Amino acid sequence: MIASERPRAIIAVDLDYFYAQCEEVRNPSIKSKPVVVCVYSGRTQESGAVSTCNYIARDLGVRSGMPIALAKRILRDNLTAVFLPMDMEYYQTVSERIMGLISSKGEKFEQASIDEAYLDVTTKQDANFRIAEEIGKAIKAEILSEEKMTCTVGVGQNKLMAKMAVDSKKPDGFTIILPGLERSFLNRLPVGKLFGIGPKTEEKLKAMGIVTARDLASADRETLSDHFGKKLGPTLRDIANGVDESPVVEKPIEQLSRIITLKSDANSFDFHDVLTPMSEYLSKKLFSSKMMCKTVGIILITSELKIKTRSKSFSPTTQSGDQILKVASELFYSFFEEQSKSPQGPISVRRVGIKVSDLVATSTSKKTETLEDYI
DNA sequence: AATACCGGCGAGT
DNA sequence: TCATACTCGCCGGTATT
Structure with missing residues (x-):
């Protein structure tokens, strides 16, 4: 046993229905109406x-990921419904202000997405989360007064439980799961409600007779590893037990991607026109985040919505749009070459994208390693 | 035998 | 019915060293 470890106090903050709430803040007159933020594919x-x-x-049945046409059908009798195109730049600036606000409330801060963050507020005299509660309430109050926005806060002894606390009451919620009460909080939940367990895993577990978190928490370790692998198997059991040792730390970006929907499905490799701006965009992103990439990949979504990927690593690392374009073009070319030879014939593609990964920070020292690679 | 690379899949926002 | 744009992580297979 490890020498008496004090539980950590972790706060999770989740900005409620973020993009739509941003739109409400920008134009309060829509607050009383259904607001749907859309990604139009063109x-x-x-x-x-x-x-x-x-x-x-949501109360009328609209869900994220749903086709816009379906959402419009659901709301067709509601003359007040508002459909707006996504405005990422605006949401990003709002997010940055709020994240700054949250991060100032604790030492260790981690932004988990554009609208979610964790804060480690562990202090010596806070075994019952009194201080964490104060900080959580202060965060809610400040986001409301500064940005006129509601959020949901969860407190737990790790990121997983803080997140489960958030998920248990939304929107505008505040839930604390005290140390020791993790199992009683989780036990009744169906495994699909646990963070990290989606529809596929839920189905597999169900087939094994594991339905609730209680079932999973005491499931045979060997059996889980056999079905889910030696990493995921034990992790699933940990999740059901509320166990999560992952620290609150800012993680460096590890990949960037850009993907678009084609105006119509295509089956040739003449994608130069769409690839060029995507490569330039990724190059600029790399530059502004002071990163270089070692791998370039392409993403294709077929007419049947199957995802295909191809990638290539190289050295030295690059930041250049031309280089990204060159590698991506080669990958596209060989993909379609390969496809044309396959028995099913050429494949029809709906969406195409480029991904840069294996990112490394550009060297800040005077003598760069990458320079030597060129010599 | 260990590590790297690659493509597919799953989960989440 | 129609089905976005991202990010991260794991798995299994194969290639490289």
């Missing part, structure tokens, strides 16, 4: 998907 007038929506729309 194929037809209404093609695309719902990114997120406010709770008025």
Whole structure:
């Protein structure tokens, strides 16, 4: 046993229906109406998907990921419904202000997404999360007064439990799971409600007779490893037990990608026109985040919505748009070469993208390693 | 035998 | 019915050293 470890106090903050709430803040007159934020793909007038929506729309049955046309059908009798195109730049600036606000409330801060963050507020005299509660309330109050926005806060002894606390009451929630009460909080939940267990894993577990978190928490370790592998198997059991040792730390970006929907499905490798701006965009992103990439990949989504990927690593690392374009073009070319030879013939593609990964920070020292590679 | 690379899949926002 | 744009992580297979 490890010498008496004091439980950590972790706060999770989740900005409620973030994109749609940003739109409400910008234009308060829509607050009383269903608000649906859309990603229009440009194929037809209404093609695309719902990114997120406010709770008025959710209560009427709209869900994120849903086709826009379906959301419009659901809301067709509601003359007040508002459909807006996504405005990432605006959401990003709002997010940055709020993240700055949250991070100032604790030493260790981790942004988990554009609208989620963790804060480690562990202090010596806070075994019952009194201080964490104060800080959590202060965060909610400040986001409300400064940005006119509600959020949901969860407190637990690790990131997993803080997140489960958040998920248990949204929107505008505040939930604390005290140390020791993890199992009683989780036990009744179906495994699919646990963070990290999606539909596929839930189905597999169900087939094994594991339905609730209680079942999973005491499931045979050997059996879990056999079915899910030696990493995921034990992790699943940990999740059901509320166990999570992962620290609150800012993680460096490890990949960047850019993907678009084609105006119509295609099956040739003449993608130069769409690839060029994507490569330039990624190059600029790399530059602004002071990163270089070692791997370039392509992403294709077929007409049947199957995802295909190809990638290539190289050295030295690069930041250049031309280089990214060159590698991506080669990958596209050989992908379609390969496809044309396959028995099914050429494949039809709906969406295409480029991904840069294996990112490394550009050397800050005077003598760069990459320079020597060129000599 | 260990590590790197590659493509597919799953989960989440 | 129609089905976005990202990010991260794991798995198994194969290639490289």
